[in-house]
Amino acid sequence: MSQLTAHSTEKAHSYEQLLKQLTALCEDETDRLANLSNASALLNQSLGDINWIGFYLWKDSExxxxxxxxxxxxxxxxxGKGVCGTAIQEGKTQRVDDVMAFPGHIACDSASKSEIVMPLYTGQDIYGVLDIDSPINSRxxxxxxxxxxxxxKEIERLIQK
Structure with missing residues (x-):
């Protein structure tokens, strides 16, 4: 699959294919960690200009x-700390063009310049976050x-099986 760096229409088409790949890869598997592992590998293989992709899971209030x-x-x-903790606290995606300007940013990798974090839920309960970092501002x-x-959302559906 080509990297997702083209114009919006091409990018949207590539993402649609990526969603189909995720479903095909994980649909028949019930192990959550196996599905999350394959999902992170799939995104890492498919997205351009990223330097970290993964999941943080909610355990004992962190x-x-x-x-x-x-x-x-x-x-x-x-x-409530960093971009990931803020995504959980606010219950919504955090798209940060410049992580150095984000109050309380947690610098795990000094090469990261921008970040996007989506909270994940099982029903109404926090499950964790999907976190993606890029070495490029406004990626x-x-x-x-x-x-x-x-x-x-597809990850949420897959982990609720």
Missing amino acids: LVLGPFQGLPACIRIPY FDETDQLYLEKFA
Whole structure:
């Protein structure tokens, strides 16, 4: 699959294919960690200009590192701290063009310049977040957010089986 860096129409088409790949890859598997591992690998393979992709899982009132692709990362993130903790606190996607300007940013990798984080739920309960970092400022646009939120919704559906 070509990297998702083309114009919006081509990007949307590539994301639609990515969603189909995720479903085909994980549909018959019930192990959550296996599905999250494959989802992070699929995104890492498909998205251009990223340096970290992965999941933090909600455990004992904090986010704990889950399956990921990239350099070693922060293991625990408190509620409301950094971009990931803020996504959980506010219950909505955080798209940050310049992480250095984000109050309380947690710098796990100094190469990261922009970030997008989608909260994940099982029903009404927090499950965790999908976190993607880029070494480029303003890497993520509205199209990325729309389709990565769809990707997160499909992850939620898959982990509720």
